[in-house]
Amino acid sequence: MRYEAVIGLETHVELATQSKIFCSCGGHSTKGEPNTRVCPACAGMPGMLPVTNRRVVELAMRAGILLHCDISRYTTFDKKSYYYPDLPCAYQITQWFHPVCRNGSLEVTTKDGTRTIGIKQIHMEEDAGKLVHDDWTETTLVDFNRTSVPLIEIVSKPDFRTADEVMAYLEKLKTMFRFANISECEEGAMRCDVNISIRPEGTEELGVRTEIKNMSSLSSIRRAIQYETARHLDAVERGTETLVQETRRWDDVKGRTFSMRNKETAADYRYFPDPNLMPILIGEDWIQRVRDTMPASVEEKTAEYQSKGLSEKEIASLTSERSLCDLFDAVTALGREPKDAASWILTECGGLLRKHGQVMGELQIAPGKLSRIMEKVSGNEINRAAGRKVLEAVLYEDAEPDAYCEAHNLSAQGDTDAVRQVVLKVLDSTPNAVRDYLGGKKKAFQALFGGCMKELKGNGDPQVIRALLEEELSKRS
Amino acid sequence: MMTPEGLSALEQLNEMRLTEDERAATLSIFRDMEAHEAALGAIPTDDVEVMVHVMPLTNILRDDVQEQPFTRESLLEGAPEHTDDSWQVPRLVK
Amino acid sequence: MGQYVTEIKRGGAVAVDDTIQVKGCETRAGSRILEGFRPLFSAEAVERLERAGYGIAGKSAVGEFGLDLLGEFAHGGANLDASGALRGAAAELVAAGGVKGALCVDLNGTPRRAAALSGVDFLKPTYGTVSRYGVIPCACSGEQIGVTAKAAGEVWELLRVIAGHDPKDGTSLPTETYSYNDGKAVAGMRVGLVRELSAAASDAVQARVTDCAGRLRGLGATVDEISLPLSDAARTAWNLLLCAETCNNVSRYDGVKFGYRSPDYRNIDELYVNSRTEGLNFLTKAVILYGSDVLSKGRYFTCYDKALKVRRLVWEQVKALFKDYDALLCPACAETAYRPYDIKDAFKTVFAESLFTAIPNLTGLPAMVSGGVQFFADTLQEGTLLNLAEALEGGSAK
Numbered sequence: 001m002r003y004e005a006v007i008g009l010e011t012h013v014e015l016a017t018q019s020k021i022f023c024s025c026g027g028h029s030t031k032g033e034p035n036t037r038v039c040p041a042c043a044g045m046p047g048m049l050p051v052t053n054r055r056v057v058e059l060a061m062r063a064g065i066l067l068h069c070d071i072s073r074y075t076t077f078d079k080k081s082y083y084y085p086d087l088p089c090a091y092q093i094t095q096w097f098h099p100v101c102r103n104g105s106l107e108v109t110t111k112d113g114t115r116t117i118g119i120k121q122i123h124m125e126e127d128a129g130k131l132v133h134d135d136w137t138e139t140t141l142v143d144f145n146r147t148s149v150p151l152i153e154i155v156s157k158p159d160f161r162t163a164d165e166v167m168a169y170l171e172k173l174k175t176m177f178r179f180a181n182i183s184e185c186e187e188g189a190m191r192c193d194v195n196i197s198i199r200p201e202g203t204e205e206l207g208v209r210t211e212i213k214n215m216s217s218l219s220s221i222r223r224a225i226q227y228e229t230a231r232h233l234d235a236v237e238r239g240t241e242t243l244v245q246e247t248r249r250w251d252d253v254k255g256r257t258f259s260m261r262n263k264e265t266a267a268d269y270r271y272f273p274d275p276n277l278m279p280i281l282i283g284e285d286w287i288q289r290v291r292d293t294m295p296a297s298v299e300e301k302t303a304e305y306q307s308k309g310l311s312e313k314e315i316a317s318l319t320s321e322r323s324l325c326d327l328f329d330a331v332t333a334l335g336r337e338p339k340d341a342a343s344w345i346l347t348e349c350g351g352l353l354r355k356h357g358q359v360m361g362e363l364q365i366a367p368g369k370l371s372r373i374m375e376k377v378s379g380n381e382i383n384r385a386a387g388r389k390v391l392e393a394v395l396y397e398d399a400e401p402d403a404y405c406e407a408h409n410l411s412a413q414g415d416t417d418a419v420r421q422v423v424l425k426v427l428d429s430t431p432n433a434v435r436d437y438l439g440g441k442k443k444a445f446q447a448l449f450g451g452c453m454k455e456l457k458g459n460g461d462p463q464v465i466r467a468l469l470e471e472e473l474s475k476r477s
Numbered sequence: 478m479m480t481p482e483g484l485s486a487l488e489q490l491n492e493m494r495l496t497e498d499e500r501a502a503t504l505s506i507f508r509d510m511e512a513h514e515a516a517l518g519a520i521p522t523d524d525v526e527v528m529v530h531v532m533p534l535t536n537i538l539r540d541d542v543q544e545q546p547f548t549r550e551s552l553l554e555g556a557p558e559h560t561d562d563s564w565q566v567p568r569l570v571k
Numbered sequence: 572m573g574q575y576v577t578e579i580k581r582g583g584a585v586a587v588d589d590t591i592q593v594k595g596c597e598t599r600a601g602s603r604i605l606e607g608f609r610p611l612f613s614a615e616a617v618e619r620l621e622r623a624g625y626g627i628a629g630k631s632a633v634g635e636f637g638l639d640l641l642g643e644f645a646h647g648g649a650n651l652d653a654s655g656a657l658r659g660a661a662a663e664l665v666a667a668g669g670v671k672g673a674l675c676v677d678l679n680g681t682p683r684r685a686a687a688l689s690g691v692d693f694l695k696p697t698y699g700t701v702s703r704y705g706v707i708p709c710a711c712s713g714e715q716i717g718v719t720a721k722a723a724g725e726v727w728e729l730l731r732v733i734a735g736h737d738p739k740d741g742t743s744l745p746t747e748t749y750s751y752n753d754g755k756a757v758a759g760m761r762v763g764l765v766r767e768l769s770a771a772a773s774d775a776v777q778a779r780v781t782d783c784a785g786r787l788r789g790l791g792a793t794v795d796e797i798s799l800p801l802s803d804a805a806r807t808a809w810n811l812l813l814c815a816e817t818c819n820n821v822s823r824y825d826g827v828k829f830g831y832r833s834p835d836y837r838n839i840d841e842l843y844v845n846s847r848t849e850g851l852n853f854l855t856k857a858v859i860l861y862g863s864d865v866l867s868k869g870r871y872f873t874c875y876d877k878a879l880k881v882r883r884l885v886w887e888q889v890k891a892l893f894k895d896y897d898a899l900l901c902p903a904c905a906e907t908a909y910r911p912y913d914i915k916d917a918f919k920t921v922f923a924e925s926l927f928t929a930i931p932n933l934t935g936l937p938a939m940v941s942g943g944v945q946f947f948a949d950t951l952q953e954g955t956l957l958n959l960a961e962a963l964e965g966g967s968a969k
Contacts, residue, residue, distance in 0.1 A: 018543045035553070043829070051538070083492055506918045517807045520801075522884065531933075
């Protein structure tokens with residue numbers, strides 16, 4: 001008999017916000033020293049009351065729009081109770097009764113073709129803190145920086161049949177969410193619970209289902225699905241064990257799943273509506289506003305950049321990161337040529353990032369500064385090599401392009417008239433060297449060249465100086 | 478009806494332990510409350526919406542602005558056990 | 572009773588219940604589990620008092636999390652009068668004239684009961700008018716800060732200072748300030764005497780209510796006996812919601828982050844269980860266990876959800892009465908005095924007494940105790956309550 005796996009996914013995604021979901025502490029779980037993005041509420045202290053961050057609701061709506069969901073007209077928050085040291089209030093605020101989005105879908109493509117994965121719902125919730133286990137002191141340290149950082153949980157229908165489909169789904173979510181500024185999707189900012197059962201192909205009834213909790217790396221998720229599917233097959237076909245419906249964890253080192261303690265799985269979470277948080281009503285006008293202010297999708301950006309004459313390769317590179325598109329759009333909005341902007345971002349900035357061991361996604365530069373450098377180069381105020389030098393200073397020393405050029409006397413560098421003035425001055429002030437050179441002593445050229453470099457404080461382009469020296473000397477022969 | 482076993486499970490779920498006397502008193506409270514619950518249950522509520530909030534406010538939202546007015550030192554000051562930067566508990570079984 | 576140093580400032584001093592946070596001042600909510608807890612911020616109501624020039628005289632003792640009848644199971648012990656009867660700490664401070672007034676959290680009628688027994692006033696305003704920011708939370712859907720004072724004029728003065736919109740409380744109503752000058756005059760007022768509640772009180776208390784009705788008629792009001800058939804259901808519903816919400820809110824006290832930690836533990840489970848077992852009293856434990864049970868998978872819809880629906884029915888029933896009546900009159904408690912008793916009976920005792928007080932907590936309506944009796948009014952009709960109390964007190968402080 002042939003079996004198929006039936007897999008469902010619960011994917012937790014950290015939202016890209018400035019502040020947490022219910023208090024004003026900084027969002028972004030990976031920033032800051034332990035417990036520096038914390039307030040009394042994050043530490044479980046009594047007295048503070050939750051007030052919902054509007055941005056969280058709008059990012060959840062954004063995700064719902066991208067995943068073709070129905071956005072709920074009425075959505076509320078509920079409390080879920082359980083004890084664990086990373087949960088300071090011993091409850092988590094989540095959405096149990098009225099989630100913000102329902103009934104969506106996402107198409108995923110693998111080598112076996114394209115399939116549609118159903119989305120049951122998307123809900124908003126707060127994250128828990130982090131625990132660090134200290135072997136030396138036999139204690140566990142508790143860091144509440146991540147407490148109350150906003151998450152959305154995307155609950156799929158059990159529509160996956162292979163690990164490949166799961167991988168394609170997660171990769172696609174990641175790209176879409178990064179591009180729509182919903183989440184930065186950094187390491188650990190996307191975590192999955194995977195539900196697995198198997199059944200004979202062609203049948204409808206589901207087998208015994210197990211859930212593997214809290215995995216964040218794609219390779220772990222793939223291996224866990226493969227391991228767990230094989231375990232189910234062995235149990236069903238060869239009777240190696242009796243499957244029970246339970247929650248399991250993935251051990252990445254041993255490469256196997258294991259059953260969690262009974263206590264953790266038997267918990268009754270006692271959900272009830274949070275009296276401190278009023279319902280959120282979402283009208284058509286609000287949905288339209290979120291739709292209108294949504295960043296363009298990869299597809300829309302690709303079409304736009306094609307019309308601006310960029311190459312396929314340039315478009316692919318720019319659309320790999322929302323931040324690169326934003327930079328490109330800002331620089332062209334300041335009047336720079338699209339082809340030139342793409343080249344400066346991808347070739348010049350890209351080259352410098354590689355030199356400094358960074359990747360394109362880490363590029364951070366004020367569009368105005370990049371635009372100014374490009375303007376100086378295209379206007380022949382400085383040459384491209386000097387422009388690159390300014391760019392490096394802007395990227396790594398936070399320099400101002402104009403001030404930097406002035407301080408380093410770069411403005412004269414590409415300006416042959418200015419260099420020519422220097423050359424003439426040197427020739428006029430050292431007639432002996434000129435006479436020697438013209439008399440056949442070629443070594444005198446070095447002295448003249450050195451004089452020019454000295455005047456230019458070392459910032460002259462040697463080739464330009466050499467050419468101008470030769471030109472002016474030939475006039476005097 | 479609440480049983481002694483059920484009560485034990487509730488104690489565990491809520492991380493506490495009752496004495497035998499307290500257990501008897503608690504079971505008696507549950508028995509009393511069952512009668513009141515039955516009276517509540519007899520009230521027809523088929524077409525009634527739940528009322529979580531007594532005041533009809535909606536869409537109470539704040540802007541996404543970060544503020545960090547409390548220092549780590551002040552937050553950790555009252556902790557029963559802590560390091561320079563974290564709260565501390567007995568090592569959890571991994 | 573007053574736990575901390577008194578410093579009388581301009582405008583007069585106000586006591587603050589120990590379930591309300593004052594920055595830097597140990598706030599224990601009457602519990603061992605909050606031993607040494609010094610809040611990093613003051614309640615909004617406290618901030619408003621201080622900004623208006625009032626001084627905080629100190630903290631008035633409460634029973635653990637304010638769950639008991641009159642503070643009898645406070646960690647520091649019960650507060651008794653000369654006859655050995657139980658008294659509320661804040662109400663006694665006010666009655667003795669030591670403070671201008673007190674801020675008290677009305678969770679299950681305790682400050683109303685205490686005011687009735689000590690012969691002072693207490694007004695629980697409409698839910699959402701006074702910020703709950705800085706209140707040690709138990710039942711967030713119906714608990715509310717109110718004012719205890721000697722006379723209606725002083726209640727009015729302090730309530731105006733603390734009421735008003737606070738963006739830090741997501742349930743705070745949008746109105747920035749309240750004048751409470753918009754109440755109806757007593758002459759011509761229609762008052763309903765709640766038959767079910769009056770009948771449940773002792774003869775002495777019933778006589779007090781009847782006497783009050785007579786005086787109101789003398790002041791030109793009409794008083795009719797009316798029926799509120801859902802009174803008993805309101806009590807069950809409110810206690811059910813209160814236990815569930817409190818169970819959830821006090822689960823944060825676990826010996827990890829602040830407050831009391833048991834010295835006796837080998838692992839996290841023992842740390843939790845021993846800290847909570849030693850840190851909480853039996854009444855709180857019973858509230859937690861019952862509250863946990865009504866939220867459990869098998870019971871949620873027959874208990875918690877049912878209580879939320881009954882809350883709407885009670886609300887509709889009371890609102891309907893306010894079409895015909897300006898205020899409702901009833902007792903604040905069954906007896907004129909209470910003696911110390913065993914904590915094992917506390918849950919049932921408080922449940923029984925909350926018959927008189929549950930409706931305003933369940934529905935958010937304002938309620939006021941004055942002259943040992945209680946009045947309910949429609950949403951935001953505190954002015955009517957103050958006028959009633961003032962007329963009965965024969966004063967004109969407002």
